[in-house]
């Protein structure tokens with residue numbers, strides 16, 4: 001293609017809300033053979049809402065009564081208000097709008113563990129609260145096993161009869177499994193090292209996600225999803241959009257390794273993402289594509305920006321590349 005043709009191509013892209021940061025990226029676009037999609041904020045709207053709550057623990061461990069919903073969300077929201085994760089926003093909104101929480105108190109200490117959850121110390125009694133995924137909660141030695149001392153203490157406090165307790169634990173695990181299989185992300189709440197409950201959060205798929213994946217498959221392009229979320233939730237979302245290959249429980253620092261893996265397999269790889277977390281992978285990809293509504297850092301790291309945040313513009317960009325470089329067969 002002549003320099004003029006490339007200029008025309010990038011110009012047409014710009015007019016259609018596809019910002020291509022250089023002729024070389026327009027040229028690579030028609031060679032893309034695999035695309036990795038980030039989940040949250042890329043395939044989904046990134047505006048999650050709380051869909052389900054189960055509070056089953058009690059503070060102090062000997063009252064026998066479950067923790068009050070408002071008290072629970074007062075503490076949870078105070079911790080999550082310090083987090084920037086989209087899940088945190090969903091939880092804080094729910095606390096205010098549904099649970100009648102009036103205000104939050106900034107934690108005395110706060111730590112965000114990437115890909116895992118948050119840990120905070122709350123005023124005035126220095127109560128420790130942890131909110132995050134099961135893998136992390138387990139790795140912190142909070143047991144989710146009926147036979148463990150922690151767990152049986154909780155169970156003994158809540159149910160008079162051992163068999164019933166085991167049944168209720170199985171029931172909780174069953175509920176969580178079902179929620180995850182429906183595409184919900186479930187986070188657990190641990191207060192003073194006792195498992196107190198879980199919160200399920202769901203995020204809407206973007207309306208054009210499924211059609212975009214179908215079209216890309218028809219074009220012979222392999223599609224993958226990458227997420228920090230657990231495999232069950234990840235696979236449910238992937239199935240809903242028609243993606244069959246999933247990298248789940250990937251720490252943000254490892255997203256770029258997945259790009260490298262596909263490159264090593266001989267693919268020309270595009271990565272599509274919106275988050276700060278995605279920037280190294282966007283930079284590593286042959287073509288990094290940022291969602292326009294995403295973070296500035298992702299937009300900066302990308303080669304192409306979908307200004308309208310519409311996934312179908314990936315297909316438009318590839319078509320434009322084919323036209324510009326006369327690769328229409």
Ligand code: ADP
Nearest residue numbers: 040083085088115116117131132133227228229
């Ligand atoms: P993704 O953007 O794909 O959801 P992240 O790495 O940001 O991946 O998060 C992975 C997981 O870490 C979440 O699914 C959740 O289980 C946990 N997590 C992260 N931040 C928080 C938070 N503020 N509160 C509770 N859990 C969190």
Ligand code: MG
Nearest residue numbers: 038040041275
């Ligand atoms: Mg994201």
